[in-house]
Amino acid sequence: xxxxxxxxxxxxxxxxxxxxxxxxxxxxxxxxxxxxxxxxxxxxxxxxxxxxxxxxxxxxxxxxxxxxxxxxxxxxxxxxxxxxxxxxxxxxxxxxxxxxxxxxxxxxxxxxxxxxxxxxxxxxxxxxxxxxxxxxxxxxxxxxxxxxxxxxxxxxxxxxxxxxxxxxxxxxxxxxxxxxxxxxxxxxxxxxxxxxxxxxxxxxxxxxxxxxxxxxxxxxxxxxxxxxxxxxxxxxxxxxxxxxxxxxxxxxxxxxxxxxxxxxxxxxxxxxxxxxxxxxxxxxxxxxxxxxxxxxxxxxxxxxxxxxxxxxxxxxxxxxxxxxxxxxxxxxxxxxxxxxxxxxxxxxxxxxxxxxxxxxxxxxxxxxxxxxxxxxxxxxxxxxxxxxxxxxxxxxxxxxxxxxxxxxxxxxxxxxxxxxxxxxxxxxxxxxxxxxxxxxxxxxxxxxxxxxxxxxxxxx
Numbered sequence: 001x002x003x004x005x006x007x008x009x010x011x012x013x014x015x016x017x018x019x020x021x022x023x024x025x026x027x028x029x030x031x032x033x034x035x036x037x038x039x040x041x042x043x044x045x046x047x048x049x050x051x052x053x054x055x056x057x058x059x060x061x062x063x064x065x066x067x068x069x070x071x072x073x074x075x076x077x078x079x080x081x082x083x084x085x086x087x088x089x090x091x092x093x094x095x096x097x098x099x100x101x102x103x104x105x106x107x108x109x110x111x112x113x114x115x116x117x118x119x120x121x122x123x124x125x126x127x128x129x130x131x132x133x134x135x136x137x138x139x140x141x142x143x144x145x146x147x148x149x150x151x152x153x154x155x156x157x158x159x160x161x162x163x164x165x166x167x168x169x170x171x172x173x174x175x176x177x178x179x180x181x182x183x184x185x186x187x188x189x190x191x192x193x194x195x196x197x198x199x200x201x202x203x204x205x206x207x208x209x210x211x212x213x214x215x216x217x218x219x220x221x222x223x224x225x226x227x228x229x230x231x232x233x234x235x236x237x238x239x240x241x242x243x244x245x246x247x248x249x250x251x252x253x254x255x256x257x258x259x260x261x262x263x264x265x266x267x268x269x270x271x272x273x274x275x276x277x278x279x280x281x282x283x284x285x286x287x288x289x290x291x292x293x294x295x296x297x298x299x300x301x302x303x304x305x306x307x308x309x310x311x312x313x314x315x316x317x318x319x320x321x322x323x324x325x326x327x328x329x330x331x332x333x334x335x336x337x338x339x340x341x342x343x344x345x346x347x348x349x350x351x352x353x354x355x356x357x358x359x360x361x362x363x364x365x366x367x368x369x370x371x372x373x374x375x376x377x378x379x380x381x382x383x384x385x386x387x388x389x390x391x392x393x394x395x396x397x398x399x400x401x402x403x404x405x406x407x408x409x410x411x412x413x414x415x416x417x418x419x420x421x422x423x424x425x426x427x428x429x430x431x432x433x434x435x436x437x438x439x440x441x442x443x444x445x446x447x448x449x450x451x452x453x454x455x456x457x458x459x460x
Contacts, residue, residue: 019062020114023055033059035133035193040304040324047303050296051320055128055197056118060135063168063192066105073101077187085181092174099169107161115164116157118196127153127199127264129322130163132170134192148176148192152231153199155268160196167194200320201264202313204284205230206240209327210297211307216330218307221245221294225284227275228261230311230322237262237272241284245294255283285314293319300324334374334381341421343388344381345408347373388416389425 026034026042034042034057044052067073076098083090107115132148149170151163170176171192180187206225211218226233226240233240239256258280262270285293293312296319301308307330311323336342347365348354356378357365365380366373373380387393394416401409415421 019059019065019111020118021057021059022118023052023057026057032135032191033057033061033193034195035060035135035191036325037131037133037323038193038195039133041195041197043303044300044321044324047299050300051318053198053200053320053322054122055195057133058115058164058194058196060191060193062111063171063194065108065111066168067102070101070105073098073105076101080177080187083181085178088174088178091177091181095172095174095177098172102169102172103165105165107165112161115161115196119157119160122198125155127155127201127268128160129195129197129199130154130160130167131195131197132167132192133195134171134176135190148173152229153264153268153270159268164194164196168192197322199264200313200315200322202229202315202320203227205311205313206233206284208293208297208310208312209307210301210310211327211330212244213327213329218330218333219246220251221297223285223290223293223297226256226258226261227279227284228263228273229270230313231270232260232262232272235262243285243290245290248291248294250287250290253283255281257281258284289314289319296321332376334376334383341385342383343385343412343415343422344374344376345384347380347382349408350405384412385422388412388422391424 021030021034023042023045026038027046028039028043030042031039038057041052041055041057044050076094080091080094080098083094085091129150129152131150134148149167151166154160154163171190172187177187179185180190204225204227206223207230208224209222212220212222214222221244223243223245224233224240225243226238232238238258238260240258241256242252242254243250244252258275260272261275263273264270296312297308297310300310300321304324304326307327308324309327310321313320313322334342334344348357357380358378362375362378362380366375371382373382375381384397387397398409398412398416401412
């Protein structure tokens with residue numbers, strides 16, 4: 001551990017120190033300086049009750065200094081910009097050449113001095129994880145997880161400097177280049193920071209999703225856990241335990257046969273090791289630890305404001321968080337200011353208008369609607385949970401949907417059968433009835449024809 005006085009004496013970033021920044025001076029506003037992973041680590045450090053292993057970021061400014069004036073690098077980048085995503089062989093050949101060029105560039109004396117200066121705040125025998133953090137990474141709208149390289153259990157300043165260069169070069173792995181081409185990211189506008197973080201040698205490690213990645217249920221936390229370093233789970237060499245938690249209750253658990261684990265070596269690097277027979281089928285986390293982890297996950301999710309994919313490890317009965325990124329595969333849901341269950345139907349899909357709408361169109365529909373409409377993903381939705389709450393309302397809605405949209409009817413039947421999801425009210429209690437004409441009164445052709453007529457009259 002770094003003593004508090006050393007942490008507080010670390011130099012605050014500024015014009016005189018643009019190459020290296022300690023985690024304690026980083027937040028989400030530092031994204032372009034330390035990349036997605038680095039910015040998220042800085043945010044995690046600031047969350048009360050969340051422990052993050054100490055470390056620092058070698059900034060994107062350092063990467064730019066290394067590459068921007070290298071003629072061979074820029075020439076190869078020009079060639080890469082002309083390649084199409086289908087040209088896999090050319091991508092592989094050029095990417096390999098670019099990586100070799102970057103790894104061959106010497107780190108300047110002043111930059112090396114700054115990096116080594118931060119390393120001296122640790123014990124010389126401490127091991128580090130050296131991880132890539134790109135400016136096109138861990139975004140709410142796109143996931144670049146695993147695109148660049150991570151190196152574990154790196155010991156000694158020479159080794160750390162070597163693997164910083166390897167991380168810079170990994171911005172041009174075949175996979176990273178292909179992904180950027182597919183998603184329209186300019187290679188020249190994507191820069192890379194390197195996270196240097198003190199290694200924790202865990203007894204157990206894993207991943208936590210604050211929303212179920214299989215069902216998209218945002219009220220279920222899904223935790224995967226295995227013995228040793230989390231690399232065993234990420235690389236797929238072990239089947240991890242899986243625990244599902246909802247509202248502080250463990251609702252499901254699958255204990256896997258865990259035959260292998262990855263552990264750190266004292267001299268640096270890692271090794272695979274067979275787990276003893278008596279431990280292979282043991283539950284990796286106790287129930288108390290599972291619930292503690294769930295509480296931490298909810299705290300992190302509340303801080304970032306959306307479901308998170310969190311990497312964690314457990315060492316000496318203490319949980320450490322080593323990364324958190326947004327889950328990007330879920331469709332956005334309308335914002336709600338309560339904790340109740342909601343059932344939303346897409347207005348556009350009732351009109352056979354499945355494309356997202358522009359902000360003006362969304363606003364006009366909301367102004368004209370006889371019932372509140374909620375925005376998500378460029379589309380409008382109505383909440384029908386109250387209609388499903390009474391037997392009469394449910395019957396009328398399902399009958400109408402059967403004629404209007406059988407697929408939605410089937411989905412609503414499934415929800416209606418879940419008695420724990422919508423609290424049922426007796427018929428004599430009034431719940432607002434959904435009238436299908438609310439969903440189809442503003443037919444797109446008629447609506448836009450009226451809008452065009454109005455627009456033309458204003459122009460004349």
